[in-house]
Amino acid sequence: MLNFDYRRPESLDEALSLRKEWGGKSSLLMGGTDLFLAIEEEVRRPELLIDLKKIRALSGLEEKDGAVHIGAAVTYSELIHSDLVHQKLPGIWESSRLVASVGIRNSATMVGNICNAVPSAESATPLMIRDAVIHITSASGSRSVPAVEFFTGPRRTVVKDDEIVTSISVPLMKGKFGESYVKLGRYRGEDIAQVATAVLVDENWNYRIAYGAVGPVPMGIPGAEAVLKGKKPAADLIEKAKSEVLNTVSPIGDIRASKEYRLHMCAVMFEKAIDAAVSRMETGAPAYGARLI
Amino acid sequence: MVREIEFTLNGYHQKVSVKPGEKLLDVLRDKLGITSAKYGCGKGECGACTVNLDGKTVRSCLMYAVEADGSVIETLEGFQRLGKKEIQEIYQKHNAFQCGFCAPGFILSTDELLSQNPDPDEEEIKEALAGNLCRCTGYKNIFSAVKEMVEIRKGRES
Ligand SMILES: Cc1cc2nc3c(=O)[nH]c(=O)nc-3n(C[C@H](O)[C@H](O)[C@H](O)COP(=O)(O)OP(=O)(O)OC[C@H]3O[C@@H](n4cnc5c(N)ncnc54)[C@H](O)[C@@H]3O)c2cc1C
Ligand code: FES
Ligand code: FES
Numbered sequence: 001m002l003n004f005d006y007r008r009p010e011s012l013d014e015a016l017s018l019r020k021e022w023g024g025k026s027s028l029l030m031g032g033t034d035l036f037l038a039i040e041e042e043v044r045r046p047e048l049l050i051d052l053k054k055i056r057a058l059s060g061l062e063e064k065d066g067a068v069h070i071g072a073a074v075t076y077s078e079l080i081h082s083d084l085v086h087q088k089l090p091g092i093w094e095s096s097r098l099v100a101s102v103g104i105r106n107s108a109t110m111v112g113n114i115c116n117a118v119p120s121a122e123s124a125t126p127l128m129i130r131d132a133v134i135h136i137t138s139a140s141g142s143r144s145v146p147a148v149e150f151f152t153g154p155r156r157t158v159v160k161d162d163e164i165v166t167s168i169s170v171p172l173m174k175g176k177f178g179e180s181y182v183k184l185g186r187y188r189g190e191d192i193a194q195v196a197t198a199v200l201v202d203e204n205w206n207y208r209i210a211y212g213a214v215g216p217v218p219m220g221i222p223g224a225e226a227v228l229k230g231k232k233p234a235a236d237l238i239e240k241a242k243s244e245v246l247n248t249v250s251p252i253g254d255i256r257a258s259k260e261y262r263l264h265m266c267a268v269m270f271e272k273a274i275d276a277a278v279s280r281m282e283t284g285a286p287a288y289g290a291r292l293i
Numbered sequence: 294m295v296r297e298i299e300f301t302l303n304g305y306h307q308k309v310s311v312k313p314g315e316k317l318l319d320v321l322r323d324k325l326g327i328t329s330a331k332y333g334c335g336k337g338e339c340g341a342c343t344v345n346l347d348g349k350t351v352r353s354c355l356m357y358a359v360e361a362d363g364s365v366i367e368t369l370e371g372f373q374r375l376g377k378k379e380i381q382e383i384y385q386k387h388n389a390f391q392c393g394f395c396a397p398g399f400i401l402s403t404d405e406l407l408s409q410n411p412d413p414d415e416e417e418i419k420e421a422l423a424g425n426l427c428r429c430t431g432y433k434n435i436f437s438a439v440k441e442m443v444e445i446r447k448g449r450e451s
Pocket of ligand 1: 028100107109163193
């Protein structure tokens with residue numbers, strides 16, 4: 001058993017001063033569904049665990065000033081059971097339901113998910129396509145980073161050793177829109193994504209498209225967005241946009257899937273995701289949460 | 294770095310000394326005599342270690358005991374003590390277990406599902422139990438037990 005100390009501050013100020021004092025020797029603990037095993041496997045060897053779960057200031061989930069604000073301590077179960085999230089952030093709602101299983105989602109947080117920053121992190125792409133902003137604080141000040149700039153490498157983010165992520169803001173959409181999140185896993189319940197596709201389309205036919213698990217970091221596909229921009233998707237456009245996707249992604253082959261299979265599925269899932277997002281905007285169907293693959 | 298933590302376990306107040314690195318599952322099993330929670334995978338994947346913490350099922354293999362300080366924990370032993378044996382009895386009637394290793398986790402997850410959603414359809418039942426693995430039964434009898442449980446409770450309400 002590893003020897004570390006454990007503190008559970010009740011205020012953010014207390015957590016920030018611990019963070020300042022201990023820096024890289026400390027690890028922040030939320031649901032622990034990633035961190036626990038990293039410590040068990042000695043990938044991480046903190047001297048101090050700072051448990052943030054009980055900090056009230058991090059537990060908010062509300063709509064304010066044109067955005068939905070998700071506190072760092074909000075769990076996936078809370079997101080899934082929130083009408084606000086279901087109605088205003090349907091793509092985030094859809095993707096949250098695909099994280100692990102109930103017993104994990106009851107502890108696991110969205111902020112923990114993006115801070116852990118594996119290329120397959122479920123919440124990365126749905127946040128990127130909605131232009132979400134990550135709020136980060138340290139004892140010396142606060143900053144806000146767009147989700148697209150948050151990930152710097154596999155398991156790497158812009159968060160520094162004296163900082164804490166406090167919340168995520170997701171701007172509300174104006175007008176009609178449709179979203180979709182398609183996840184390729186081996187089976188339902190526990191598997192992380194082999195490929196993940198997130199799509200947003202608005203009533204002026206602006207598109208946002210992002211892929212997870214097919215490169216060192218979750219990535220947007222601006223080339224495909226540009227091909228489709230301003231147009232209702234037709235077969236030839238879809239083909240063109242698809243080749244933009246395949247030129248941008250760089251999947252590896254691993255124990256879960258070969259490189260070739262991942263590339264093939266990037267194309268298959270692109271069509272399904274575009275189809276579902278457009279159809280949801282125009283007709284409201286298929287319902288969010290319906291199986292898309 | 295040993296410290297005293299306190300929580301309510303199956304209705305009883307408990308105090309126990311732990312080091313920060315001790316797992317909740319180990320403390321429950323080795324120090325507090327709770328054997329319904331099992332060590333299956335130790336990685337959060339099988340649900341054998343499921344306990345109810347502050348009203349929600351969690352993986353006790355993925356938590357440090359210190360994290361549970363001040364909380365309310367319920368395990369299958371508590372269901373027994375409080376007479377909440379109904380789900381167990383229906384599971385038994387449907388022959389829903391063979392070795393039984395997975396049973397406490399399934400029963401706690403079923404209890405949580407029915408407390409949130411009294412009328413789940415088959416998809417919702419599967420979704421709620423997707424994090425509990427059973428190597429023996431093939432799940433069919435487990436799902437039929439839950440379905441009968443739903444019908445019984447519905448009948449009682451009308
Ligand atoms: C069985 C199982 C199945 C899983 N399935 C999926 C899946 O399907 N999809 C998926 O994406 N993930 C999956 N995961 C991974 C994990 O559950 C998620 O990534 C989860 O969202 C992590 O959140 P957490 O609150 O548990 O984070 P923690 O483990 O507490 O923390 C994760 C990381 O973030 C850091 N951190 C936490 N809070 C903050 C903060 N406020 N500021 C800065 N850094 C912080 C921690 O120091 C740590 O490095 C699975 C895990 C398990 C065990
Ligand atoms: S032992 Fe905890 S989930 Fe398998
Ligand atoms: S009955 Fe043996 S694992 Fe379920």
